Amino acid sequence: MNRKQPVTSFGWAIKQRLAELQMDQQTFCECYGIPPSRLSNLINGTRKAARYRKQVAELLDIPEYPH
Structure with a gap:
């Protein structure tokens, strides 16, 4: 699958942490009121x-990587 934008290091950290929690992106967004499009933007x-970057980092207990 060709991607227009590669996944960032912060995006990989999000994906890895969600996998550890056995939670998909959609469920995570629904639980914490984060628009799915914003999570995709972060990944x-x-x-x-920026608003959601800090929130996601805190919720998943991952560092806020530089953009």
């Missing part, structure tokens, strides 16, 4: 989404 680095 792919297409937008800063």
Whole structure:
């Protein structure tokens, strides 16, 4: 599958932590009121989404990697 935007290091950390928690992206977004598009932006680095970046990092207990 060809991706327009590669996954960022922060995106990989999100994906890894969600896998450890056995939770998919959609469920995570529904549980914490995060728009799925913003989580996607964080994973792919297409937008800063600073407000959600901090929230996601805290919820998943992962460091806020530089953009």
